[in-house]
Amino acid sequence: MKAISLVSARTLSLVSHEACKTLPTDGIEIDIVLSGICGTDLAVLSGREEGQVGIVRGHEAVGVVVNVGAGVKRIRKGMRVVIDPNEYCGNCEHCNAAKTHLCSGGSHAALNIAGVNKHGTFAERFITHERFVHGIPDDMSWETAVLVEPVACILNNIEQASIKAGERVLLLGSGPMSLVAQILLRAMGVHTCATDLNTFRIEFGHALGLNIVRPEELECLGQNHEKYDVVIDTVGNQLETAASRVARGGRIVLFGFNGNYEYSLPAKHFLVNAISIIAAGEYNQHFPRALRIAHRLPELGKLVTHRYPLEAYSAAFDSLLNDPCAPTIKSVFTPNPTHLSR
Template sequence: MKAVRLESVGNISVRNVGIPEPGPDDLLVKVEACGICGTDRHLLHGEFPSTPPVTLGHEFCGIVVEAGSAVRDIAPGARITGDPNISCGRCPQCQAGRVNLCRNLRAIGIHRDGGFAEYVLVPRKQAFEIPLTLDPVHGAFCEPLACCLHGVDLSGIKAGSTVAILGGGVIGLLTVQLARLAGATTVILSTRQATKRRLAEEVGATATVDPSAGDVVEAIAGPVGLVPGGVDVVIECAGVAETVKQSTRLAKAGGTVVILGVLPQGEKVEIEPFDILFRELRVLGSFINPFVHRRAADLVATGAIEIDRMISRRISLDEAPDVISNPAAAGEVKVLVIPSAERVAQQ
């Protein structure tokens, strides 16, 4: 089968590899769709820890074609979405229920072979069944939505909250929708790209801000800003130093800041601890998706989340290395790899 392989840092290619054999507790899944994530680009450049050589791709869904001998509750023919993050269940963090902080955490598409391939092995406990009537490309959004859902849970958004979201990529746009579902009445998204600002307003943002047009902090939290004095919750979704620095200045006194975007490992950002102390801000990191994948899958399956407008284009496995090796195109939200296609026309 074809697979997109990270051979080493900076070295990615399509190779022919053997179809994996499922163990007793595994599912062999024919991949229908797998999303390209910013993390894949970090992996290529050595900015996020991984264990190459490895097949990339952690946002996938597909059809079960073979179930291991110990699997009784999912049969071939079922469609599943995979939670790629495999915790050990034994370490102190797992025993405390903090499975996303597992000392032995391993991820499909990062530490073991993932979904940029014709087939992927998924442990049964990581698989969540979704309807066969669902558009299969929608299933590839369950993993990023689950990460956003964990961040929104941590943020404490409730009915009437004011929220600022920094970054107009797929994470920011999904978070806009979740914030509105959680009850936020004001949701402001900041991004430079006009197409993404328009899309944010179409999927639920009450206002958008162009950071290239002036000071974002003044525009949102200044005396004559959209929410004078700052918002209840700031969620950083861009994964860049500039927006992380903005985040604490956008929160009101007593507010909450959630860092959801992924910055390259080792990058530093200046903050003012006195400001955090004096205004008693809660500054939280949100890492992956503990115990929320099922909820995310249900949100996708019920149509509660707008997906189709998030899809920028569909590509083949052969095209994936070039897309991963280059920055996202202007206005691009989510690129999906469709392994069954030799070449998929851009949409």
């Protein structure tokens, strides 16, 4: 089958990839319908993060079940499903302590993550275990469903930062994950403001009723002294700005990935102002709740603006990596487009 693999440190290629020929007893084989391009994929290709060479990328995906193992009880052939890519072992000390996001029992003594350290979903078919597969409601669009994994990521960070209704949250950057966060936070009764440099993203957010401004506008309109209960760095290199905008007793959430970024912590400032830094890590059993919440927020599906066949991977990534003003929000691959009419 066709798949998109990382063939060198910063290079992708369309390859012929064969999935496991023997389906595990609890195995589920899935035709991938949509698989989203994530910021972590872009971080690997731009050199901000390391990627495991030889791995089929992709970890945000939905599809149709085409085969099930003999011991499968909950999932049926023909079901529309969303895939949880975080394959915890269920047996290590962390999993036994209900901290599956810290799993140390995977093949690399860590959590097995599809598209990161094991083959992922930028492929025509994908095989996983039943506990990592969830049925999609009949009235949920493919586009909304493919954002369930991002919703799980956001929920984890919201919980770890103890964000609650009535609080004021500033999000630095308005890429796809930030827009998902803004939609979720708004639904919770949280007041949000976000920044971005991309005019298309700003106008797109406005069309959804979101408050997004250019970074320099925070210094205008009387907002130069405004502080926020929580500041979320969705870019991965904005801690200095976050520290200047967070209120006393507030929280800064690390969300964007940039392995090259370093920040000199003004320890006394953080100490005397009781500012917390939150690093939530991977989500922990958030998928079922994320699916329920996404079902109530069908507008999430509007974030999917571009669809590409696997063969067009180069055009898809070139646009996202090389054009900071591209009129794009969420791009997805469509390995099996014939299923899209369902």
